[in-house]
Amino acid sequence: MDSHRGGWIEIIAGGMFSGKSEELIRRLRRAVIARQRVQVFKPLIDDRFATDEVVSRDERRLKAVSIGTSAELRARVEIGVQVVGIDEIQFFDNGVVDVCMQLADAGIRVIAAGLDQDYMRRPFGPMPALLAVAEEVSKMHAVCVRCRGAAHYSQRVSGGNAQVEVGDTSYEARCRGCYERYTAEAEEDLAVQLTIPQPVS
Numbered sequence: 001m002d003s004h005r006g007g008w009i010e011i012i013a014g015g016m017f018s019g020k021s022e023e024l025i026r027r028l029r030r031a032v033i034a035r036q037r038v039q040v041f042k043p044l045i046d047d048r049f050a051t052d053e054v055v056s057r058d059e060r061r062l063k064a065v066s067i068g069t070s071a072e073l074r075a076r077v078e079i080g081v082q083v084v085g086i087d088e089i090q091f092f093d094n095g096v097v098d099v100c101m102q103l104a105d106a107g108i109r110v111i112a113a114g115l116d117q118d119y120m121r122r123p124f125g126p127m128p129a130l131l132a133v134a135e136e137v138s139k140m141h142a143v144c145v146r147c148r149g150a151a152h153y154s155q156r157v158s159g160g161n162a163q164v165e166v167g168d169t170s171y172e173a174r175c176r177g178c179y180e181r182y183t184a185e186a187e188e189d190l191a192v193q194l195t196i197p198q199p200v201s
């Protein structure tokens with residue numbers, strides 16, 4: 001809530017292409033307009049766009065500090081800051097949950113955006129704990145590329161089996177009905193080779 005005073009945690013969760021960064025930037029801009037002291041952070045891993053900014057898909061941007069760990073995030077929060085924004089929070093270590101709690105307990109409004117599930121629909125990194133401790137949770141939805149329904153999943157369509165595969169072209173937004181389990185082709189071939197019974201000579 002923009003009208004809220006004092007510390008609390010709000011999480012903007014959802015799949016890829018669901019407008020999480022747009023929503024984060026919208027809330028942070030309102031805080032800036034209300035003349036609150038705002039600081040924005042993002043993980044170093046997210047270098048899709050400019051490294052010193054949070055950029056949404058609709059080209060909105062906000063100055064951001066790129067950091068590697070939750071401890072570094074805690075150390076970089078300046079005295080007097082009222083609002084802390086964090087983008088792509090799923091990429092941080094689990095310590096980021098405690099850091100968010102400490103900041104909120106100290107009276108800071110924490111607004112964080114992140115993927116709630118990975119491409120296998122597994123809860124992503126610190127997100128489950130963040131969703132539990134947050135005062136407010138917004139679940140964002142994208143448009144399913146197959147049926148145009150509300151999409152909650154980031155369907156991987158190319159690349160390997162690593163949890164993190166940065167790049168929009170490797171993913172599609174899909175709803176529950178259109179989601180398909182993805183397996184990288186190279187590994188699929190390998191699995192087939194290993195399971196083919198050898199002819200007995």
Ligand SMILES: [Zn+2]
Nearest residue numbers: 144147175178
């Ligand atoms: Zn669908």
